[in-house]
Amino acid sequence: MANRVGVIGGGQLARMMTVPAINLGLELKVLAETENSSASLATTVVGDYTHLQTVLDFSEGVDVITFDHEHVPLHILEALEKKGKSVQPPSRALAHAQNKLVMRKALARIGAPNPNWRAVSSKEQLEEFIAEFGPEVIVKTPIGGYDGKGVRVVSSASQVSDWLEPSSLSALGGELLAEEKVQFTRELAQLSARNSSGEFKAWPIVETRQKNGVCSEVLAPAPNASKELSLEAIKIAELISSSLEVTGNLAVEMFETTDGRLLVNELAMRPHNSGHFSIEGATTSQFEQHLRAVLDLPLGDTSMDQVAVMVNLLGVSNDKDFVDNYELVMKAFPAAKIHAYGKSPRVGRKLGHITVLDKSIDSALATANQARSAVLGVN
């Protein structure tokens, strides 16, 4: 059986993939950027993923290539595919997670629910969009954005004049993405997986709560989600993953609008922060499922037996490691599941997360928040 998975990128997602690889006896190899990456335990090559020969050499020792992030240049993935390498998700799918304009166009084509959007390449075009959908709109760089970076809320084209300068605009692909500022009641995420045989499975929809543009809490399943809403979200995820031929995990970040609709915000084709709850909270974790899916193995059961709340641990200092607070937090919260990514501390950096399972979201959330304060040493 093909059982050697090569992961490009040595972040916490690659790190967390090592766990199901150990459990299932699969071989995991990681091409990491640095020696002391989060996934250093499984790292077999340290090198530059934008360098074709490095990636080709790495691919020699594995059956399938997959990803910790979506930043590998498409021409490199296409070159791998031309040489007969199995790239999962394939470049034609991943293109939609790399470029937000490519995504909007594809979602419009397949009939998935977009907010109002437009590709703009000049001050005038953006002002026109603002006049139609403002007073405030969202402007995004099609590539290179994450965790709130590359995204601005603007009421005038002058607020993105730096992006519209010819040299910047050309580096960003020639166009910016303008989107209406959706009036939403909350943000949801629908995580699913699909293998190349076409089997599709979804976890329960979750609510994600952001702070300063970065995911802070995930409530699984999303509280007060109607059966209709849940089914609609899964239908959207299945439409996208089958139409775009996604393999592996697909996270569809969505807005629930004030008038009760779901609109797609972002796509990720890999394990995703909104799915970390599944490590303890679901029969099959998103990391195990991703490995199964990219190896074209049958997918695992995604049901949950209790509710789960996951809270991110963002650095509050540039020198103190939160592992030093384990004694305190473990004593007070014996049921909290703490995850540390082995990264050096930095203010605002994602250093780990905590998951709490319980009978009710409210009590899980309260425990998780208290445990987070204790491990970070904040109040």
Added chain:
Amino acid sequence: MANRVGVIGGGQLARMMTVPAINLGLELKVLAETENSSASLATTVVGDYTHLQTVLDFSEGVDVITFDHEHVPLHILEALEKKGKSVQPPSRALAHAQNKLVMRKALARIGAPNPNWRAVSSKEQLEEFIAEFGPEVIVKTPIGGYDGKGVRVVSSASQVSDWLEPSSLSALGGELLAEEKVQFTRELAQLSARNSSGEFKAWPIVETRQKNGVCSEVLAPAPNASKELSLEAIKIAELISSSLEVTGNLAVEMFETTDGRLLVNELAMRPHNSGHFSIEGATTSQFEQHLRAVLDLPLGDTSMDQVAVMVNLLGVSNDKDFVDNYELVMKAFPAAKIHAYGKSPRVGRKLGHITVLDKSIDSALATANQARSAVLGVN
């Protein structure tokens, strides 16, 4: 915080300790016997654990030494302790898991329930014991036995005449252990953990079912265990672990006798086959708990939310790897949690296990047995 754990032995127990080490961001180093050990991912040294300097060198890079097995000679552990190294469990505790006669004497001293037993060093002494407790009795070599090896059911001293020969007997420590053949209804195991600050936590008692002297199935919690029996088992485990100053995990294998008593059969001071169910079945797995305990961190919650059945995967062939049957078994049993130890196949070898969680033991057991047949390719 002290967070570097050195494990002596590179078997599946060390392998499974890597998972909570990854989750919690602890540093795990393994001194393995061979390059391609089950724990090769975390192996930092390949060497001989009976060689003092090898073990001393290994101990330099870690905060605490613990074990995948109980075969490290006591004099080596004592030498480490004399140099101020933290050995968990300490040699004075581990002595009881290394030598069954030392164990019987200690259990008698602290008042834990032994079957009738005697140290014998001659044919005559053994015949006398058989006359008193026979017609059949159990004879065990005090050291070196596991999974049914070093254990014989005898009705005459001539059946262990090889062990009683002067040269063998001297290699075994000068005495054999004779025990009554206990009339039992079933075998139980009480898994617990204790840190050096004295905190103690136990998982629910489990029923273990053996085939040919090797653990085949574990039912957690043990079906039809009364509250009295469960409390009695925990009391025994706590008595042993505090009296013998055990740190880390303690597995107490017990007989439930036909007249309703619990008698101690064996002790192990490390993660144990009877506790594998806890990986998915309990809030804190035995592997996480062992790491917490040996680092003297507060212990995690041991409660279970569903029942669990674990079945061992013993090799049925010397060449076929059961990983090749993943497609079949994953398709039919999407909720089965499969664990492969990365060992080369051999008939009868412990190559992995499967855990199934469910609402009832009967249905979990049925699913687990069917999944085992499917993954092993037997009927």
